[in-house]
Amino acid sequence: MATSTSRTAMPTQRSNSSRLLDKGFVWVTGAFAIGVGLVLLAIAYRVGTDSLPAIQRFGLGFLATTRWSVNDEVFGALTQIYGTLVTSFIALLIAVPIGIGVALFLSEDYLPPRIKQPIVFLIELLAAIPSVVYGLWGIFVLIPLLRPFGIWLNANFGWIPIFSTAPAGPGIYAAGIILSIMILPIIAAISRDALVAVPTEIRQAAYGLGATRWETIFQIILPAAFSGIVGGIMLALGRAMGETMAVTMVIGNSNSIDLSILSQGSTVSSLLANQFAEAGGLQVSSLMYAALILFGLTLVVNVLAELIVRRFSLKL
Numbered sequence: 001m002a003t004s005t006s007r008t009a010m011p012t013q014r015s016n017s018s019r020l021l022d023k024g025f026v027w028v029t030g031a032f033a034i035g036v037g038l039v040l041l042a043i044a045y046r047v048g049t050d051s052l053p054a055i056q057r058f059g060l061g062f063l064a065t066t067r068w069s070v071n072d073e074v075f076g077a078l079t080q081i082y083g084t085l086v087t088s089f090i091a092l093l094i095a096v097p098i099g100i101g102v103a104l105f106l107s108e109d110y111l112p113p114r115i116k117q118p119i120v121f122l123i124e125l126l127a128a129i130p131s132v133v134y135g136l137w138g139i140f141v142l143i144p145l146l147r148p149f150g151i152w153l154n155a156n157f158g159w160i161p162i163f164s165t166a167p168a169g170p171g172i173y174a175a176g177i178i179l180s181i182m183i184l185p186i187i188a189a190i191s192r193d194a195l196v197a198v199p200t201e202i203r204q205a206a207y208g209l210g211a212t213r214w215e216t217i218f219q220i221i222l223p224a225a226f227s228g229i230v231g232g233i234m235l236a237l238g239r240a241m242g243e244t245m246a247v248t249m250v251i252g253n254s255n256s257i258d259l260s261i262l263s264q265g266s267t268v269s270s271l272l273a274n275q276f277a278e279a280g281g282l283q284v285s286s287l288m289y290a291a292l293i294l295f296g297l298t299l300v301v302n303v304l305a306e307l308i309v310r311r312f313s314l315k316l
Contacts, residue, residue: 087176170252
């Protein structure tokens with residue numbers, strides 16, 4: 001009786017050149033990663049060494065002083081730190097709910113693809129507009145548009161500290177709104193990618209258990225994409241804290257602290273943009289000190305983002 005023989009598939013042996021190519025790729029990518037870290041350390045070292053005279057002269061009092069006098073060589077960055085934090089907070093307060101809402105609208109099946117794709121393209125196109133264009137638009141369009149509303153807020157709610165100053169045109173509120181528009185595409189794009197990455201099977205399982213569409217979104221999809229959304233928000237916050245030209249053009253560049261968001265203010269980035277070109281001596285060191293503080297703030301933001309993502313990341 002004839003017997004049939006079956007051939008078992010033998011595992012293919014990888015060639016030496018393929019293994020060498022893989023090892024080379026690992027070494028090259030590792031070298032690039034180390035190079036990025038070295039560049040970061042080099043930036044921190046240069047800014048830190050240039051700021052040493054100001055650190056030795058003012059110490060931590062630099063963080064708690066509002067006076068910035070070039071003639072008397074007395075410098076403090078509290079006004080700029082306050083302005084940086086407040087404008088970034090206003091930007092997040094506006095951009096986060098809008099960005100996540102846009103991401104949900106574009107990731108779920110609310111629109112047909114032929115309409116959805118142009119909207120996605122237009123939102124992402126906002127990130128490609130130069131910041132100086134945003135600044136010019138803020139000066140000639142946004143500030144005249146917002147000023148009557150600011151006057152109304154001050155007239156009717158001036159007893160609230162954040163509206164206690166009548167707007168004079170440029171101000172913290174205008175800078176915050178400009179920043180919110182600039183970081184909106186970052187939040188929307190990254191949040192949309194995180195929502196789209198949620199497996200379809202999870203949605204189908206929730207519907208199969210009787211969950212409504214909104215219950216599925218708020219109780220299943222958003223928690224599953226939480227780590228990616230937080231990463232996008234923190235990346236946008238870093239962009240808002242470091243933005244220079246647009247903020248410089250619309251914030252007013254006043255070296256005083258006022259609790260009212262309708263008043264003029266200043267940020268660390270706008271301070272550097274306005275004074276660094278003509279600075280000398282201790283002023284340069286003080287500007288470097290302010291830049292070091294901004295560097296530290298952005299580093300803290302990224303560390304917090306990493307901790308939040310690790311803490312709340314869901315294992316799907």
